[in-house]
Amino acid sequence: MNTHSLHDTTTLLGRSLRHILRSPDTIITTAITPIAMLLMFVYVFGGAIDTGGAKYVNYLLPGILLITVASGVAYTALRLYTDTASGIFERFQSMPIARSAVLWGHVITSVIANLISLVLVVLVAVAIGFRSPAGVAAWLAVLGIMVLFTLALTWLAVSAGLAAKSPDGAGAFAYPLLFLPFVSSAFVPTSGMPGAVRWFAEHQPVTSIVNTLRNLYAERPLGNNLWTALAWCVGLLVVAYALGVRTYHRKLA
Amino acid sequence: MITTPVIRIAGLRKSFGDLEVLRGVDLEIARGSIFALLGSNGAGKTTVVKILSTLLTADAGSAVVNGFDIATQAAEIRESVSLTGQFAAVDEILTGRENLVLIAKLRHLDHPGRIADEQLERFSLSDAGGRRVATYSGGMRRRLDIAMSLIGSPPVIFLDEPTTGLDPEARLDVWQSVRDLAHGGTTVLLTTQYLDEAEHLADRIAILHEGRILVDGTLSELKALMPPAQVTYVQKQPSLEDVFLALVGRRTAAGNNPTDTAAPAVAIPTAV
Numbered sequence A: 001m002n003t004h005s006l007h008d009t010t011t012l013l014g015r016s017l018r019h020i021l022r023s024p025d026t027i028i029t030t031a032i033t034p035i036a037m038l039l040m041f042v043y044v045f046g047g048a049i050d051t052g053g054a055k056y057v058n059y060l061l062p063g064i065l066l067i068t069v070a071s072g073v074a075y076t077a078l079r080l081y082t083d084t085a086s087g088i089f090e091r092f093q094s095m096p097i098a099r100s101a102v103l104w105g106h107v108i109t110s111v112i113a114n115l116i117s118l119v120l121v122v123l124v125a126v127a128i129g130f131r132s133p134a135g136v137a138a139w140l141a142v143l144g145i146m147v148l149f150t151l152a153l154t155w156l157a158v159s160a161g162l163a164a165k166s167p168d169g170a171g172a173f174a175y176p177l178l179f180l181p182f183v184s185s186a187f188v189p190t191s192g193m194p195g196a197v198r199w200f201a202e203h204q205p206v207t208s209i210v211n212t213l214r215n216l217y218a219e220r221p222l223g224n225n226l227w228t229a230l231a232w233c234v235g236l237l238v239v240a241y242a243l244g245v246r247t248y249h250r251k252l253a
Numbered sequence B: 001m002i003t004t005p006v007i008r009i010a011g012l013r014k015s016f017g018d019l020e021v022l023r024g025v026d027l028e029i030a031r032g033s034i035f036a037l038l039g040s041n042g043a044g045k046t047t048v049v050k051i052l053s054t055l056l057t058a059d060a061g062s063a064v065v066n067g068f069d070i071a072t073q074a075a076e077i078r079e080s081v082s083l084t085g086q087f088a089a090v091d092e093i094l095t096g097r098e099n100l101v102l103i104a105k106l107r108h109l110d111h112p113g114r115i116a117d118e119q120l121e122r123f124s125l126s127d128a129g130g131r132r133v134a135t136y137s138g139g140m141r142r143r144l145d146i147a148m149s150l151i152g153s154p155p156v157i158f159l160d161e162p163t164t165g166l167d168p169e170a171r172l173d174v175w176q177s178v179r180d181l182a183h184g185g186t187t188v189l190l191t192t193q194y195l196d197e198a199e200h201l202a203d204r205i206a207i208l209h210e211g212r213i214l215v216d217g218t219l220s221e222l223k224a225l226m227p228p229a230q231v232t233y234v235q236k237q238p239s240l241e242d243v244f245l246a247l248v249g250r251r252t253a254a255g256n257n258p259t260d261t262a263a264p265a266v267a268i269p270t271a272v
Helices: A005-022 A025-048 A056-086 A088-093 A099-127 A136-163 A167-172 A174-183 A195-203 A205-217 A225-252 B045-052 B074-080 B096-106 B112-122 B138-150 B168-183 B195-201 B219-224 B240-248
Strands: B007-016 B019-029 B034-038 B060-065 B081-084 B156-160 B187-192 B204-209 B212-217
Touching (some): A005 A099, A025 A099, A056 A088, A056 A136, A056 A167, A056 A205, A099 A225, A136 A167, A136 A174, A174 A205, A195 A205, A205 A225, B007 B045, B019 B034, B019 B045, B019 B060, B019 B204, B019 B212, B034 B045, B034 B168, B034 B195, B045 B060, B045 B156, B045 B187, B074 B081, B081 B138, B096 B112, B096 B138, B138 B156, B138 B168, B168 B195, B187 B195, B212 B219
Parallel strands (some): B034 B187, B034 B204, B081 B156
Antiparallel strands (some): B007 B019, B007 B060, B204 B212
């Protein structure tokens, strides 16, 4: 490995963080749609949804957090697309720098930007009545799962951004991700869904992640959900990482 | 003058799928010279440059750059060369100075800030250094692009169509930068589709056509390939470029350095 890996990654991380600092609108836009959904579901649909006694904002929050990440990584893909299209990737490539640094600079930036958006969404949730009795350990676990989930989606975004032919195409991969939470336990309990839909909802990654987050901050026993959620996140991360690195080599090496 | 060539290419081949872009390219380029690779669009100029700067691998053939083999010593080559691609690869969101600092840091040099300031000065961009590159004109971007390439003083510079899309003034600025580079001992490999660019700048010129080098020599050697010149009398008319430059005033800094505009007012020649 190149001895400069860490130095180069830090330098390139500094560069893309500066991009975010100069266009804070990307963080705001990432947070606005989930916040609007949060308000709409809590104040409009929430009254008609029976979640078995839990406060609806508490029930809803995990799904909203996942949607936040799914919309945030669209910007990650866009930043990668822009670097490829502008030729600056090629410039970096022709320089004596660690190859991995180019991608990791973007990946770490994506995690930081998404965490800021997530904090914004949680603050709004608290403002409209979200409360949790959970302690520091449980919240660290929530943070850990969100970081893992963000990393997995970010590496998907890397492939999408590198392979895209247009700026619109770069973010398009995120749309299906935005809809997954709707067919899960994120907004309504799966028990009311018809057969096939219910089967899908209970076996797709979002449900186990959502249930785990919900149980963590409600201080309820986690059961198998935790392991299913971790398996999905780690599995997705491994596949997405391999795909990202492959796309990178195909495109630029 | 006998010196070992700084770039030596032999039998270079490259295909993209069924398309055979390079069909055996041979070239030698002397250290400290300006070498122009001429060719029409799609002739394979960019492919040659990309292979030499390790962005692409050749299918066959060999190339040595600054004593390093492209096939086995890619890392050393990246230390020796700098590539300025066809489109100014600058970061639009950063300022000009930040772009230069970024490259200095990525080349692992000490005092990146001082290096950036020196480059801004050298390319008459000091006044614009604190502005975001998105606000720069095409000529300023291209100058910044070249300034970024020169950081760390690599002995070999590849300029891939450096003046495509530039206005005549910016073009002359780039030409001057290229001449300064060669005077400083840097080897410049320049690709261009503008014949006059090669004619004005290059010590040697090679014409790449359909994946092979058709001819390779100095301008006078190339001219000698044609039938002996016939003496004819033509009225010397100013070219449109002469007229344009006389009217707008020749400025060295493409608009951001008004003190340099005091070039002698050029009288438009009316008769010769």
